[in-house]
Amino acid sequence: MTCQADIEGEKLRKGPWLEEEDEQLTAYVNLKGNRRWDALAKESGLRRSGRSCRMRWLNYLRPNLKHGHITVEEEKIILHLHERWGNKWSKIAQMLPGRTDNEIKNYWRTHLKKKEPIQDGNFQCTSNKGQQSLFFQEGDMSAEKQYNFNQDHDSVSNLCGAKDPCSDDLGLSEFALTNSPYETRLSDWISELSSEQSGINYNQDCNSVESDLCHLTWTPDDSNRRECPSFLWDMN
């Protein structure tokens, strides 16, 4: 292993990561955890800055990352969420498990920027007593996907396929990763909601989350319609 004097004496490396650097970083993150990046960078002997290590880990080495192409559903979600939130890439990334803010940002800049605003899709967000759903509907209504946010969340596979169990052909089954960010976030949200509901009624145009059915829609062309309450999506 490289001693401290060697590390400090040499300039920090920049540019593309080598395979052995990836392996070294992965080993150290598994050993020490993904915090204190500066210290980790020094201790590991990598001639990289802490933030460079962090970036590499978050955008490339982290487990459960998807490295494949962005799916059609993901693209639609990116478009809609970008229209809704703007360049809040990290926030958008939280809605797409396995995708990084950097990846989404790059994808949007290279593929989607010219497409906005879209006209051929429709999202429908439904809240029904502990169950949240994000419907995705094609313009011709022929294909409808549903991402369910079930309170019992026995499986993240519930995130898709309630109306179309055959959605695997679109790669949606990849959402069903155990301990995925999706599931973690949903668990957090659900427990948060449960505790809030003990003392707070969440009143919106559609009455409250305790109403039997709160049907909310949001489309690019219809901004005055009822919108999903931001707390549904704001997982921070």
Add this chain to the structure above:
DNA sequence: AATAATTTCAACCGCACAGGA
């Protein structure tokens, strides 16, 4: 086949913020 132009995306940078001393 060679070269130029364009596209893609990994990586870097600056800034803002939070938390601890």
Add this chain to the structure above:
DNA sequence: CTCCTGTGCGGTTGAAATTAT
């Protein structure tokens, strides 16, 4: 309260890959 350090976020860059001529 101030300063310092670490982290997160969004914008930008530039090398590599791809496509066009």
